Amino acid sequence: MTNISHSDLAAFIARCLGACGMPAADADRVGGMMARADLMGQEGHGVFRLPMYIQRIRAGGMNMSPEFKVVSDRTATALIDGDNGMGHLVMHHATELAMEKARNAGVAWVGARHSNHAGPASLYAMMPAQEDMIGIYMAVASANHMPPWGGTEMLLGTNPIAIALPSDKFPPIVLDMATTVAAYGKVKTAALKGEQMPEGWMVDRNGAPLTDPTKSADGFLLPIGGPKGYGLSLIFGILAGVLNGAAFGRDVVDFNADAVSTTNTGHMILALDIKAFTDPDTFRADIDAVWTQMKSSETLSGVDEVRLPGERMHSVTQTRLKDGIPLPEALREKLGLMADDLGVAPL
Known part of the structure; x- marks a missing residue:
């Protein structure tokens, strides 16, 4: 490293x-x-x-000079067309729009279509959290690596969700998770590092554990919680994809294998202004109290501490700001x- x-x-x-x-x-x-x-x-x-x-x-598969268009616009909702632009730019624009609307309406939901892969879900959920809002983000993954529960045809992706809640003295609570046991990016980074995958991430087409990341094409990812994770992936994909007129199911283009075809990736971002419910200072103090309760709770034998969503991410960020990114x-x-x-x- x-x-x-x-x-x-x-x-x-x-x-x-x-x-x-x-x-x-x-x-x-x-x-x-x-x-x-x-x-x-x-x-x-x-x-x-x-x-x-x-x-x-x-290869010409992404537009370097996109013109974002508002397809539908209401007080607390909007749908934008990303013009096949870089996903990071599309979703930054969508999140800024959601926060602007939420300041007026209290809450705003903005969907996006004709976008591309946009990086980690937490990037966009954390933007509202830095403005005394709660951020909720969902997306249709940029490749299908999971079948519906009980099936073998890969019609669903890791379809993630991220939710960010601001706090005061402690780090924000940030849930960022794929609806599969592991995100496919972890499979690819394991292959790059020459590492094996733990059992439970993937199975082959006969249902046997698959631990060699270089053979990931021979199997598929497993959902979190069995059929519950499948249900979440399905619903998140509908909310971020079908609702927006974006790709879903068999229409999803494998971003890793096809560099030319337009992906029409779908996302959604929800911004909720805390002031619509309570004083932001009070809410942040209450989130600190949640931190204190969770961290002070008794642990199981062999467990050092209870951790909250986003705690490790905050710790890694502080370490890498000081020591650099390996x-x-x-x-x-x-x-x-x-x-x-x-x-x-x-x-």
Whole structure:
């Protein structure tokens, strides 16, 4: 592993995207958001994805100068068309719009279609949380890796949800989870590191455990909680995809395998202004009280402490701000070759 600072990583990503024709301001924004994924410990959605993004851009599968259009607009709702733009930019725009509407209406739901892969769900749920709001984000995953419960045809993805709640003295509570036991990005990063997967992440088409990430195409991901996870993936996909006129089921394009076809990825973001219910200071203090209750509860034998959603992410972020972001040597070499090909300064 080699450590690199968040700012250097963000600048590198921006250089690469700029070399592919992305406007400088957009490249800087995406670079910062992608590097933040690595900073938070969500490596499967950070710079690891950059070569795939670059491949899609150079193949003409993504629009570098999108014009976002509001397809439907009401007081507390909107649907935007991302014009096949970079998912990070589409969802940043959608989240800003949701927060603007929530300041007036108390709550706002904004859907997006004709987008692309947008990185970790928590990026967008945390934006409202930084503005005394609660953020809820869902998306249709950028590839199908899970069948409906009891089936074998992969019609569903990891279809994630993230919910962020602001606090005062403690870190915000941030739930960011796939509806599968493991996100597919973790499978790909395990393969890159030469690691095996734990049993329970995937099974082969006969239902036997699959632990070799390089053979992931021979099987499929398992849902969390069996049929309950399947149900969540289905509903989240409908809310983020079908409702918005975005791809779902057999219409989903495998972002990892097809760099040309338009993905029409769907997302949704909900922003809820805490002031519509209570004083934000009171709410943040109440969330601190929740922290205290959970952390002070008695633990099972062999368990050191109770942890809250987002606690590890906050700890990793603080460590990496100080010590830098670790990059596997194989990934660093891959990024170096890509930088040479693009004619930009390497990491």
